[in-house]
Amino acid sequence: MLKKFLTTTFLIGALAVSSVSMASTAHAQDASANARYLAGEFERRHDANVGLAADIARIAMVAEYPGIVVSDIMMSEQMTMEDREQFLELVDPFFAFAAAQAATELKAHVDRVGWDGIAEAGPVTMSIAFDIVSNLRDLDFQRSTLSVFEPYAEREDINAYVFVMFYDDVMAANGEAQKWGTAGQCENGQWAPATIQDRANVDARREAVGMMTLAESIEVENQYCGTE
Numbered sequence: 246m247l248k249k250f251l252t253t254t255f256l257i258g259a260l261a262v263s264s265v266s267m268a269s270t271a272h273a274q275d276a277s278a279n280a281r282y283l284a285g286e287f288e289r290r291h292d293a294n295v296g297l298a299a300d301i302a303r304i305a306m307v308a309e310y311p312g313i314v315v316s317d318i319m320m321s322e323q324m325t326m327e328d329r330e331q332f333l334e335l336v337d338p339f340f341a342f343a344a345a346q347a348a349t350e351l352k353a354h355v356d357r358v359g360w361d362g363i364a365e366a367g368p369v370t371m372s373i374a375f376d377i378v379s380n381l382r383d384l385d386f387q388r389s390t391l392s393v394f395e396p397y398a399e400r401e402d403i404n405a406y407v408f409v410m411f412y413d414d415v416m417a418a419n420g421e422a423q424k425w426g427t428a429g430q431c432e433n434g435q436w437a438p439a440t441i442q443d444r445a446n447v448d449a450r451r452e453a454v455g456m457m458t459l460a461e462s463i464e465v466e467n468q469y470c471g472t473e
Contacts, residue, residue, distance in 0.1 A: 294366040300354065301363065305373045306381055308347035309340045316403045344382045351377055352386065360393045368402035375403045379411045405454045413439075425451055426459045427464070436466030 295363050315336060324332065351374065354363060364371055375394050378387055391412055398408035409425045417428035422442035429438035432447070438459070449460045456462070 295362065297354065297358070298370045301366070301370050301373050304347050304350045308343050308377055311343050312360055341382065343425070344380065345353050347377050348381045348383050348386060369396055370398060371401045375408070379407065386414065388419055391415060393434040406456070409454050425454070425456065426462070430456065431470035434470050436463055436470045438463070
């Protein structure tokens with residue numbers, strides 16, 4: 246059955262490619278010079294980057310799949326709170342292994358083509374790469390990518406709010422000043438942000454990404470600190 250399905254799928258794909266090729270040949274003579282140039286540019290970019298884009302997507306799935314399975318089990322199986330805690334502790338090595346594997350493979354691509362080479366595959370691929378990096382357990386590598394991804398966050402090619410949280414967490418964990426004041430901890434029942442660079446202008450930066458003021462955020466966080 247599987248062989249029949251694969252054979253049928255292959256034939257449908259082959260016929261589709263053949264139809265596209267014939268249509269392209271038939272219409273090429275009627276196309277403008279610029280349209281033919283654009284079609285050639287499409288083919289060049291596609292052929293140059295489709296393999297890399299597929300690799301980045303595969304790495305992302307390897308990194309995310311443990312979470313997908315855990316989420317499915319937690320939604321479909323009965324468990325007590327104690328079961329839940331012990332279950333998550335038992336499967337944590339799978340997450341650590343997947344993260345390490347994703348880091349190794351992504352670094353290999355960066356070493357081979359550089360971030361500029363990965364960027365040539367387009368903003369969607371860079372967004373997927375950011376998702377990989379943001380979930381790794383490699384602070385040094387994450388720190389090295391902040392300047393890479395920040396322009397994509399500014400253009401909203403990646404989620405700006407998620408990038409802000411990622412940036413601040415990485416900087417604070419590295420003992421450096423954060424930009425938006427999202428990283429901090431509870432101290433004596435009050436939430437205290439880690440060191441913030443240019444604190445006088447932090448609210449302007451927060452407003453630019455749709456966040457409440459720092460004072461408002463501290464007030465919200467204080468409610469959680471009071472319950473600890």
